Amino acid sequence: MCGIAGMFNLDGAPVAPESLRGMIRMLAHRGPDDTGVHAQDAVGLAHARLSIIDLAGGHQPMPNEDASLWITFNGEIFNYLELRQDLIRKGHRFATRSDTEVLLHLYEEEGDDCVRYLNGQWAFAIWDNQRRRLFLSRDRLGVRPLFYTQVNKTFLFGSEIKALFAHKEVSREIDVNGLDELFTYWCTIPPATLFRNIHELPPGHSMSVDAGGVSIRFYWDCQFETESAVADSSREQKYADELLELLIDATQVRLRSDVPVGAYLSGGLDSTVTTALVKKYTNARLRTFSVAFDDAVFDESPFQRDAVRFLDTDHQEIRCTKNQIAEVFPEVIWHTEKPVLRTAPAPLYLLSRLVRNSGYKVVVTGEGADEVLGGYDIFKETKIRRFWESQPNSKMRPALLRRLYPYLQNIRNQPDAYRNAFFHINVDPALQPFFSHIPRWQLTAKLKTFFSDATRAQIAADDGYSKVRTRLPRSFTSWDSFCQAQYLETKYLLPGYILSSQGDRMGMAHSVEGRFPFLDHRIVEFASRLPISLKMKVLNEKFLLKRSAAGLIPPSVMKRHKQPYRAPEACSFLQPAAREYMQELLSPEQIRHDGIFDERSVALLLDKFRRGAAIGIKDNMGLVGIVSTQLLIHQFVNHFESRMTSHGTQQRIAAVRN
């Protein structure tokens, strides 16, 4: 895995290699093994490399044979061996064994359509010298990041926003509309980011830049054309066999690497399945890694141990405390580059450090199974709310509700208005496409009560979720609300939080690359055709996956109740390691100075925590959101120069040590 950056002066002015070096230096954590810079007239590409495939021959930026194309590439093309064979048959000649070179030749052959042939996770830029044009692309589901901006006549791009900020003409201001999105959807809606005039290329999109300007096109989106349900058990088995076959292949191609591959093991179904498959197809002893918590509410280590015994792996874990979460949280935000409403990224930051210190660069994990195969509680909740809506007077199945709302067992006897408000059933017809997500979005939006009047005044009104609405696929309204929920999770929360703030950015903080068999696009497309009942049978989540995985994983993991991955929340910020930055960044003076939040509201929230009275999810999300926003402002707006200098120094020290 790697970091990429570059620039293109649309007015033809020559690029200064020194600016490129400044940008790529900010991404040294993504690629500590090698750096390369290529400047050619008005265009410059830069690369920080983590060597994984073709350790000797994969230096970048890389040209084609006649140097008419140059590429800088972050990611992996898992089907590069097959593509390479095809290209050789068509007469292409290769100088290296790398997947990077395959991309160059494929672009020669197919032009912008090259991305349609790729199975992988990527962000890359190709400079096409004949056409005087830069072509950039990002993988289908947004595993790898890509940001860009334009100042005056210069187009700039990079794997992380900090690379763009290293360019002296790029300004660093919070975009309150990006903040407003995050405090609604838990993520920004690309192209928006938390910073004004900094854009994110959405997953499944490519863009081209030439003297005439920038053009962005989508090349892939998930579409749901579900097959009708079957009661026939042999058909079910056929689906299960097909899923297993796809999963085996998706895992096998993800083991293509010239360095050893490890696995994350959370103790849940998904990562136990991927670990079992890796184990089956790896000859060497398999190394697995996990997070354990002292607090039993969050801890899954008994299940992790079951899986380790069953799969016979060499296992290492970190025990994560609240104080450690507090300690690393500023660094976590340096890497996420956006606020978070949960502390869950922090333990994953500690985990990737363990992986790196154990000498591993690549881990296979179970991300994506919940979105693709129907595991999340929000899908369950949607089913229940639809059930309730269609039969409001039903005295049947109150157990359904008790499972999700244990303290409101008497809901059936409550007045209609109360009950409908509780279940968010009276959804405005105009908001019906978002039926599944209305409870979450409305709850999260309550956090805006902490915004200052000035912030609120700058936010453009958007009661109808228009940023999401205008981007929905045409057929969306005809889908079942279960599939609509899946789409919204896969399209927004997956790339905008799970794969970024919890994924790429936490792994890359310690130069660790994640690979996700469940996010192989063949599996995503297969799953989008499945009858809904095979994803969630009544309320049994990931039904088909469980059937496919029978015998592969320990029975205890198969049978356990699904537990969402969570970490100790805002209480972490009352720990000693947080004292200094909490005092500094959440003081009334600092809150007033930064201007995003209302100092009185923040003081009331802090007071509530100190009294031990903050128990609600809203208070927790509120404090995590406020602390992370203040850390973001501190590091990226107020003190970026000092971070930039220390970043360079740290890298130089690391280089000397090595």
Add this chain to the structure above:
Amino acid sequence: MALNNELRQFVIDNFMFGNPGESFADSDSFLERGIIDSTGVMELIAFLEQRYRIKLQDQDLIPDNLDSVDGLARLVENRLPPN
């Protein structure tokens, strides 16, 4: 009325963080007005029990009692020992 005001202030400080936005009436439903969500109910109960030294039973935990300032005030008044 003092009781109503105290309860109202608690709701504003703890659920709306001092920022009531549009004003709400003592008879307005917390849930329908989006002031308190399902997780806030536990907080309310904890506050009432601590502040007024009363013990609430399961049968008390119904919207009539917990879903408005008026409801809370009635509940507390009924539970307080007679002066």
